[in-house]
Amino acid sequence: MDFELSEDEGALARALRSICANRFPLESLRSRELQPDTVDRESWRELAEAGVFSLRTSEDGGGLGLGAAAVSVVFEELGRALVPGPLVASELAASIIGMTGGTEGNAGSPLPAGGPLPAGGPLPAGGLLAGQVRAGVALVGQIHLGDSWERAGGSFPGSGRGRDGILVEHLASLDALVVVSERCLQVVDPRVVDAEPVDRSLDPLTPLWRVARLPEGEEVGGPEHSRRWRSEEVLLGAALCVGVAAATLDMAVAYAMQRRQFGRPVGSFQAVKHICADMLVRVEESRCALHAAALAIDQPGVGDPVRSVAGAALLATRAALACSKACIQVHGGMGFTWEIPAHLYLARSRVLASAMPGAGELEEVVASRL
Amino acid sequence: MDLRYSAEEEELRRSLRAWLAGVLRGLPQKPRPDDWDARRRYDMGWQRLLYEAGYGGVDWPKDAGGRGSSPVEQLVFLEELQRARAPGVGVGFVGLLHAGPTIIAEGSAAQRARYLQPILAGEEVWCQGFSEPDAGSDLAALKTRAVRDGDDYVVSGQKIWTSHAQVADLCELLVRTGTEGSRHRGITWLVMPMDAPGVEVRPLRTIAGSSEFSELFLDEVRIPVANRVGAENDGWRVAMVTFAFERGTAFVAELLESMELMRLLAASAKESGIWDDPCLRQRLGSLAAELDALWALTRRNVSEASRSGVPGIGGSVFKLAFSELRQSMADLWMDIEGRSALVWGEPADMWVNSLSRTIAAGTSQVQRNILAERVLGLPKEPSTRTLEG
Structure with missing residues (x-):
């Protein structure tokens, strides 16, 4: 048993961090705020070259084959x-x-399998x-992940809506839209989707489209694939x-060291450092839970x-929401300005949380598996 | 990352299971909580059995009489003991987890020869004389005075929160040998025999009604200089060497026991019908998810210690999170029991005792300072810097 990152995993993380620093520095991300296409194709291809879309x-x-x-x-x-x-x-x-069943992760996975498509x-x-192809997602209705989840009185819902009036992220940047429902996976051509851009999205880097009605697409997978997807x-x-x-923990700590009031760094005050310590606990707990969940699959x-x-989803969502708010608090008034990027993390945490099942549902799932 | 145990680790698990299955059947009845002599006999008897089977000091190095196991093997050991409902470390806690490791790290050859084996064999009980009425979170303010007189130190002062003092043979004692304001730089670590003249033990009654803590009154107690571990005035460092270890795996048994408690609560809630309350299910689910995360964190800490030989930052993160979680668990259990919980027993005992979690072994406020300053690198608060000169 060795629950530390392996050498390969550490190298992968460092490689990604350096690509992100070079290709997605905050300044260049921010130049695309509130635009309909927030990521350029060349950067996307670079992520692909780093293996982001071929890992599994x-x-x-x-x-x-990882x-x-x-x-x-x-x-x-x-x-x-x-x-x-x-x-x-x-x-x-x-x-x-x-997925042709060849990888360690997919072959023996206890999660819904789904065969090759x-x-x-x-x-x-x-x-x-x-x-070269960017795929987005629209989740329709409820996805049940297993019997016990249903027995718990909850299911892992998607948006909880039908095919009408749903919000799709990044529609203008997509080459394919995957529609995930309990019954099947479908692929829809995003160009034929009847959609209105949302005037302003909460996350300046995640543009949204209001889709009046999703057309039927080509079916590419059954219920097992849908569950696996979810x-x-x-x-x-x-x-x-x-x-x-x-990221918000790092940002808050850096600011608390640098910002001075009463003649000393605000990070020297216990009232501020305890906020940071609580953020650290959330980050460490949720990261350990995430890695344990990934290994439970692998x-x-x-x-x-x-x-x-x-459990990992519950803690990670909570960590992102709570830490991004705490980061703004540590920044004080500056944290409330558009100029300081703390609000981008705040908004992103909401985008991510909205794509997750609700906290109550996640708790029900854990409780049902005790 | 790999959460699978190796063949050797699984082999240790198998042999432990076999041994536990046999030995646990012959254990005597668990003593009453306030019968300290019986508790000492019970805990030391169990330690003796572990010792004779070669499990006396699983994590202690071989040359100190231990098994020299890796932290991962120690985790397997603790997991199996908990799974078999084996007795805990009990009154052996300070000796096995703190005084012993301190002497292993800092003691002379003669001290190692004198003190280590009786700890492993369940022959001597240790207690800890660190905190004082005016030196709690600010331990470096301790005032118990030791004055050199020939080959002895003459020690006078008062200690508090000393666990198991009424049945201890020896005390790891921090005393002031430097000047009054010398703080960390004027502290010395001594081994004090509890039967020395001038040592008076007065048990304290806790809010749970129990008596595991005592006050120690020391009136001109003569302690041989040979009982000093480390140099004079270097006792702070000596004591701190093992504090990190105390936070490494000390809570594993309780964490596993907490996870078991969540399962039991779920089962009894289903039986009684209160499982129909979604609020209750969600509270249970939330606590269980956090416990799972802390179990993952424990395995990460242990892995880090196995690689580097030193426990990492995870111990302090764990201590802070687990203390608060224990309180939330006890709250939930009390809520489930309703008015039945007013009758003393479980969960009332756990609930009242859970209040000590965020105070003992470093308050949660001090833990947050430690995380912020030592892990995140935030500066010390100005007033404490002034005090520490």
Whole structure:
């Protein structure tokens, strides 16, 4: 048993952090605030080259054949750097299509399996892996992840809506829109979707479209694929949340050291340092929970994957929401200005949380698996 | 990252399970909580059994008489003991987890020879004389005075929160040997025999009605200079060497026990019908998710210690989070029991005792300072810097 990052995992995290620093520095992200397309194709391709969209696809399928642990490490970095765009959906589209049962993570996974999907369908695997195709997601209705989840009186819901009047992120940047419902996975051509851009989105880096009605698309997977999609989406969302929480902790600490009042750094006051200590606890707890959940998927027998994914999602969402607020508090009045990027993390934490099942549902899932 | 145990680790688990299955059947009845002599006999008897089976000091190095196991193997050991409902460390706590490791790290050859084996064999009980009425969170303010007189120190003063003092043979004692304002730089670590003339033990009654803490009144107690561990005035460092270890795996048994409690609460709630209350299910789910996270954090700490030989920052994170979680768990259990909880027993005992969690072994406020200053690198508060000169 060695629950520290392996050398490869550490290298992967460092590589991603350096790509994010070079390719997605805050200044360049901020130049795209409130625009309809917040991520350029070249940067996206660079993420693809770094393996972001091919991590879980088997080597036979042209991917790296890694497990959920590697993805969670990578997505924490993407969350930390506030990288915008349909990251989770593009990774899932690639890995669920490329899934030929060859990887450690996918083969013996206790989560809903789902078999290989037809290559050369409406979602070209090669294009997704190479970052030439960007896939987004629209979740419709409820997705039940397992019997016990239903018995608990809750299910892992999506938006809880039908096909009418839903919000889709990054629509103008998409080459494919995956519609996930309990019954199936469908792929819709985003150009034929009848949608109105939302005038202003809460997150300046996550533009939204109000879709009047989703057209029927081409079916590319059944209920098992939908469940698999939803459970992995929750795990990757949790990883992004941990990254957001960790970034706000770093930001708050840096500011608390530098900002002086009463002739000394505000970080020397216990009232301020205790806020930071509580942020640290949330980050450490949720990161450990995330990694344990990923390993419960990768390494059958080490834990209950459903319970641990739900628990990690609960703690990570809470950490992102609470830490991004605390970060603004530590920044004082400056934290309330547009100029200081603390509000971008605040907004992103809400975007991420909104894609997750609610806290109550996650708690029900954990309780039902006790 | 790998959460699977190696073949050797699983082998240790198997042999422990086999041994526990046999030995636990022959254990005597658990003593009453306030019968201290019986508790000493029970806890030391259990330690003796562990010692004879080669499990006396799983995490102690081989040359100190221990098993020299890795932190991961120690975790397996603690997991199996908890799973089998084996007795806890009890009154052996200070000896095995603090005084012993301190002497291993800082003691002379003669001291190691004198003190270590009786701890492992369950022959001597230790207590801790660190805190004082005016030196709690600010331990470096301690005033108990030790004056050199020939080959002895003559010690006078008062200690408080000394666990198991009424049944202890030896006390790890922090005394002031430097000048009055010398703070960290004027403290010395001594081994005090509890039967020395001038040592008076007065048990304190806690809000739970129990008597595990005592006050120690020391009136010109003569302690041989040979009982000093480390140099004179270097006792602060000597004491701190092992504080980090105390926070490493000290709570594993209680964490696993807490996870078990969540399962029991869920089962009994289903039986009684209160499981239909979504509010209750969600509180249970939330606490269980946090416990799972702390179990993950524990395994991360242990992995870090296995790699580096030193426990990392996780211990302080764990202590802070777990103390508050224990209180929330006890609150939930009390709520579930309703008026039945007014009858003394469980959960009332756990609930009242949970209040000590955020105070003992470093208050949660001090823990937050430690995390902020030592992990996050935030500056010390100006007033304490002035005090520490």
